[in-house]
Amino acid sequence: MGMRSRREFLGAASVVAAAQQSRAQQAAPPAEQIRIGYAVVGLGRLAQNQILPAFAKCSRSRVTALVSGDPVKAARLAAQYGVRTSNIYTYQNYDSMASNPEVDAIYIVLPNGMHAEYTIRGAKAGKHILTEKPMANTPGDCRAMIDACRSAGRKLMVAYRCRYEPYNMAAIRMVREGEIGRLKVFASDHGFNIGDPTQWRLNLKLAGGGSLMDIGIYSLQAARYTSGEEPAEISATMFSTPGDPRFKEVEETILFQLKFPSGLVAHISSSYGYAGNNRYRAIGDKGWLELEPATSYTGLRLRVRQGNVTREIDLPQADHFAAEMDHFSEAIRNNTAIRTPGEDGLQDVKLMMAIYEAARTGRTVRVG
Amino acid sequence: MGMRSRREFLGAASVVAAAQQSRAQQAAPPAEQIRIGYAVVGLGRLAQNQILPAFAKCSRSRVTALVSGDPVKAARLAAQYGVRTSNIYTYQNYDSMASNPEVDAIYIVLPNGMHAEYTIRGAKAGKHILTEKPMANTPGDCRAMIDACRSAGRKLMVAYRCRYEPYNMAAIRMVREGEIGRLKVFASDHGFNIGDPTQWRLNLKLAGGGSLMDIGIYSLQAARYTSGEEPAEISATMFSTPGDPRFKEVEETILFQLKFPSGLVAHISSSYGYAGNNRYRAIGDKGWLELEPATSYTGLRLRVRQGNVTREIDLPQADHFAAEMDHFSEAIRNNTAIRTPGEDGLQDVKLMMAIYEAARTGRTVRVG
Numbered sequence: 001m002g003m004r005s006r007r008e009f010l011g012a013a014s015v016v017a018a019a020q021q022s023r024a025q026q027a028a029p030p031a032e033q034i035r036i037g038y039a040v041v042g043l044g045r046l047a048q049n050q051i052l053p054a055f056a057k058c059s060r061s062r063v064t065a066l067v068s069g070d071p072v073k074a075a076r077l078a079a080q081y082g083v084r085t086s087n088i089y090t091y092q093n094y095d096s097m098a099s100n101p102e103v104d105a106i107y108i109v110l111p112n113g114m115h116a117e118y119t120i121r122g123a124k125a126g127k128h129i130l131t132e133k134p135m136a137n138t139p140g141d142c143r144a145m146i147d148a149c150r151s152a153g154r155k156l157m158v159a160y161r162c163r164y165e166p167y168n169m170a171a172i173r174m175v176r177e178g179e180i181g182r183l184k185v186f187a188s189d190h191g192f193n194i195g196d197p198t199q200w201r202l203n204l205k206l207a208g209g210g211s212l213m214d215i216g217i218y219s220l221q222a223a224r225y226t227s228g229e230e231p232a233e234i235s236a237t238m239f240s241t242p243g244d245p246r247f248k249e250v251e252e253t254i255l256f257q258l259k260f261p262s263g264l265v266a267h268i269s270s271s272y273g274y275a276g277n278n279r280y281r282a283i284g285d286k287g288w289l290e291l292e293p294a295t296s297y298t299g300l301r302l303r304v305r306q307g308n309v310t311r312e313i314d315l316p317q318a319d320h321f322a323a324e325m326d327h328f329s330e331a332i333r334n335n336t337a338i339r340t341p342g343e344d345g346l347q348d349v350k351l352m353m354a355i356y357e358a359a360r361t362g363r364t365v366r367v368g
Numbered sequence: 369m370g371m372r373s374r375r376e377f378l379g380a381a382s383v384v385a386a387a388q389q390s391r392a393q394q395a396a397p398p399a400e401q402i403r404i405g406y407a408v409v410g411l412g413r414l415a416q417n418q419i420l421p422a423f424a425k426c427s428r429s430r431v432t433a434l435v436s437g438d439p440v441k442a443a444r445l446a447a448q449y450g451v452r453t454s455n456i457y458t459y460q461n462y463d464s465m466a467s468n469p470e471v472d473a474i475y476i477v478l479p480n481g482m483h484a485e486y487t488i489r490g491a492k493a494g495k496h497i498l499t500e501k502p503m504a505n506t507p508g509d510c511r512a513m514i515d516a517c518r519s520a521g522r523k524l525m526v527a528y529r530c531r532y533e534p535y536n537m538a539a540i541r542m543v544r545e546g547e548i549g550r551l552k553v554f555a556s557d558h559g560f561n562i563g564d565p566t567q568w569r570l571n572l573k574l575a576g577g578g579s580l581m582d583i584g585i586y587s588l589q590a591a592r593y594t595s596g597e598e599p600a601e602i603s604a605t606m607f608s609t610p611g612d613p614r615f616k617e618v619e620e621t622i623l624f625q626l627k628f629p630s631g632l633v634a635h636i637s638s639s640y641g642y643a644g645n646n647r648y649r650a651i652g653d654k655g656w657l658e659l660e661p662a663t664s665y666t667g668l669r670l671r672v673r674q675g676n677v678t679r680e681i682d683l684p685q686a687d688h689f690a691a692e693m694d695h696f697s698e699a700i701r702n703n704t705a706i707r708t709p710g711e712d713g714l715q716d717v718k719l720m721m722a723i724y725e726a727a728r729t730g731r732t733v734r735v736g
Contacts (some may be wrong), residue, residue: 018404114715184642187557187635193653233731235603239631253552255635257623261646267555267623267635274552274651275673285561305643362603362732 036329037064037087039103039127041118042110043073046132050284051109052081054321060329061322063305064102067094073308073324094118098125104332105130107325109158112213113205116141121270130158130328135345137208139353142346149342157328157338159343160221163325167300170220170315171282171289174304175226181286181316183202183264188219188280190295191253191271197245202272210240210250212352216270218295220355223258223266223282231266231351232368236359241273256355404697407457407471407495409486410478411441414500418665420449423687428697429690430471435462450515451575462486466493472700473498475527475693479574480531480581484509484573491520498696500527502585503713505576506572507721510714513614517710525696526713529688532695535668538683539650539657543594547672549654551595551632556587558663559621559639570640578608579617580720584638586663588716588723590648591626591634597721599634600736604727609641610657624723634660 037057040047040063054065065087068074074088089097097103105128108118116136119129129149135158136142149156162168175183191211200206201214212220224230236256240247253271258268264289271277279292287306293299297320302313331338360367387625406420406423408415408431423431433455442456457465459607465471473496474485484504487497497517503526517524517652530536543551559579568574569582592598604624608615613681621639628634639645647660665688670681699706719735726733 046525050662071692095681128383163506173667177610181643183621185557185559185637185639185645189553189555189649189651191553191651233605233730235605235625237601237603237625237633237732239627239633241631253631253633255553255625255633257603257605257625259607263609263621263636265621265623266606267625267637269553269555269633269635269651271553271651274653275549277649277651277656279397281557281645283559283637283645285641287643290647333626362601364605364730 034333035060035062036104036332037062037102038064038096038130038325039087039106041067041094041106041108042114043068043070043077044109045308046111048077051321052077054325056089057082057319057322058329059213059287059328060333061325065089065097065100067091075102076190079087085206090360094279095121095125097122097127103127105328108132110210111200111203112204113137116145119145119156120148123148123154123156125151126154128328128332129214130157130325130347133345133348134208134213134352135349136344137213137349139346139350142342142349146342146346151334154339155328155332156330156342158340158342159324160340161324162218162221162295162343163225163340164323165318165320166315167302168294170302170313171291172225174289175282175284176228177288179304179306180282180284180289181263182283183284185283186223186224186226186258186264186266186268187268187282187283188268188294189270190215190219190279191269191274192276193274194246194272202246202248202250202251207250209352209356210247210252210254210256211270211272212228213315215272216254216256216268217352218278219270219280219347220351223268224347226280226282227260227262227264229260229262229264231260233259233364233366234354234358235352235364236355237355237362244273246272251359252278252354254359293305340343376464379690381581381657386456388718395406395576402495402701403428403430404472404700405430406498406693407433407435407455407465407474409435409462409476409490410482411438411445411476411694413434415477418688419446419475422687422693423449423685423691426694426697428701429693433457433465433468463493465495465664473696476500479568479571480576481505481574484513487513487524488516489575491516491522491524494520494522495695496696497521497528498525498698499713500574501716502581502720503710505581505717507714507718510710510717514710514714523696523700523706524710525699526708526710527689527692528708529692529709530586530589530663532663532691533668533686533688534683535633535659535670536593536662538670538681540593542672543615543650543652544596544658546655547655548650548652548675551630551650552654554594554632554634554636554648554652555651556590556593556634556636556662557638557645558587558647559642560581560644561642562614562640570614570616570618572617577724578615578622579638579640580619583640584622584624584636585716585720586646587636587638587648588719590662591636592715594648594650595628595630595632596633597630598668598715598736599628601627601732601734602719602722602726603732604723605730606727612641614640619727622723622727624726631686648703666667
């Protein structure tokens with residue numbers, strides 16, 4: 001599994017310190033020794049701005065390899081994050097990570113349409129897989145990813161970072177503990193005014209869909225995780241501005257309504273065409289609970305209304321990516337359960353396909 | 369038309385003052401002389417807590433008659449609001465208001481299912497009609513009301529009070545002036561946890577429907593008046609808690625999605641089963657604008673987001689009912705246009721019928 005301590009990289013000068021550390025390990029192993037080594041695959045903005053910096057805040061995870069089609073960028077980031085030059089891979093020699101014991105897990109930060117291939121190849125190379133959301137473009141791809149990891153005896157997790165940060169976790173707990181009474185309606189808006197028309201998110205083959213696949217999925221996830229229920233019926237409508245060069249292949253805006261077995265109903269908008277919105281409100285028969293921003297990388301705010309009183313709840317702001325990676329590392333290390341396994345990602349992809357079907361046909365679609 | 373001054377009610381002691389007032393009139397008629405006299409029909413909580421007290425804040429409207437089936441309550445309220453005992457009517461002798469010149473207009477505050485009958489009888493009695501929302505239970509009733517007032521040469525207005533108060537008027541202006549860019553999505557929740565299962569609002573014949581007819585209509589109106597557009601397609605879903613004694617005849621919760629010709633889409637919830645929610649957000653491609661509370665009787669708040677800045681806009685809180693009644697009085701006095709005529713009420717009732725149809729059938733309904 002390659003859980004080497006950082007000693008390996010310190011060189012001769014630190015032999016004495018290393019020896020001291022070695023003695024200390026007999027009492028309790030230092031955190032460094034139990035860090036899971038990650039290869040980060042795909043070095044776009046998310047990897048550069050969020051994921052690579054997050055390793056510094058991890059206690060159980062470290063970056064040990066990079067995979068990129070751009071050798072210059074890869075070399076620069078390897079130097080910045082202390083990754084050995086020999087641990088830089090391309091998409092062609094990706095599979096050769098199999099023989100690299102410093103890589104325990106692969107974090108796939110590629111366009112959606114590439115998640116399946118790199119998950120399956122990664123599992124075959126004997127690595128655990130953490131993949132960005134959405135898990136894949138189709139339920140079939142999701143199932144193939146689950147099967148590949150199961151066959152390889154490797155773990156699979158979808159990077160639903162909001163499930164690992166304090167605000168959304170508090171929201172889940174408060175709803176489940178009945179602080180707003182019985183949950184009746186879930187309302188949410190997620191979207192932003194997307195830029196560059198040539199980016200992969202607007203390419204159907206790479207993205208699998210438009211705003212829903214990228215940002216509406218946060219609302220969908222939150223409806224499911226706050227309620228702990230799965231929807232039974234879906235209706236939807238969508239719209240793309242005619243002639244807008246950004247929306248030739250994927251939808252701009254989609255609205256959807258979900259009906260759950262308990263009677264809970266959700267109404268949600270997702271858009272690539274409106275100014276930043278990032279919020280949900282869970283409405284119960286005794287009050288409501290709102291996060292806004294709900295799923296931004298930082299700065300989340302939680303307000304709760306009970307009776308005639310609205311109060312804001314302050315919690316520590318955690319690094320979502322660090323929390324998510326350390327959860328996966330712990331699951332790998334201790335063989336504990338993963339909060340957001342492949343099955344969770346598959347369910348969202350199945351539901352998103354049903355949302356698209358409902359929008360296309362104008363008819364309520366039954367799911368589940 | 370019976371625009372008598374208050375002098376008539378002052379008695380002998382004020383003759384001198386009245387004579388002085390009379391001289392002053394030659395320069396400019398005092399406000400008292402141009403007040404339109406209203407009969408308030410139906411003395412339930414809305415009339416007692418909001419409408420009757422609002423006359424004190426009016427400059428063009430005064431209450432001159434009451435109509436009730438409860439003579440004790442009517443006498444008490446007549447004394448409280450300075451209405452002559454001879455101007456108390458019952459539902460039986462309602463039509464005899466025709467010969468009462470102190471009644472120019474009738475404000476109908478009855479259950480929804482009674483609006484049509486009392487509008488038509490009132491118009492035949494020669495009175496202008498201000499009716500509470502929803503205008504009636506069916507489009508057919510709405511058309512009959514419009515026809516009756518037109519035939520009688522009398523004005524007809526629906527009491528959409530939010531169209532006359534500063535916050536919603538500012539929201540309309542800001543959207544129209546492009547302060548949030550092009551309007552993309554309208555999101556709204558209106559509802560409350562309704563009490564007494566025996567009240568008329570839960571009786572299908574009297575109410576015409578459930579939460580949608582009573583409170584969801586605020587969201588529907590706001591989607592229309594902020595955008596200035598009429599929806600072309602509707603999808604919807606509804607839910608009532610099985611066994612809940614409140615929802616034997618009418619729906620508890622209904623969600624609906626509207627698609628407008630410009631591409632604007634709206635997603636809305638309306639409920640009698642959740643804790644108080646009263647809000648809408650208009651989302652444009654350059655920002656958003658939110659009212660919460662949006663349509664409460666008072667305490668409205670308006671926030672606007674542009675770029676990365678959210679600011680709250682303070683405006684005077686006006687009495688919505690006083691503003692609405694004075695608008696109608698001015699229209700009667702000066703024959704000016706009514707902002708919310710019967711045609712506006714008819715449109716909402718037509719759309720609500722389409723929302724119910726979409727929820728029942730699970731199919732998108734085209735309207736307009």
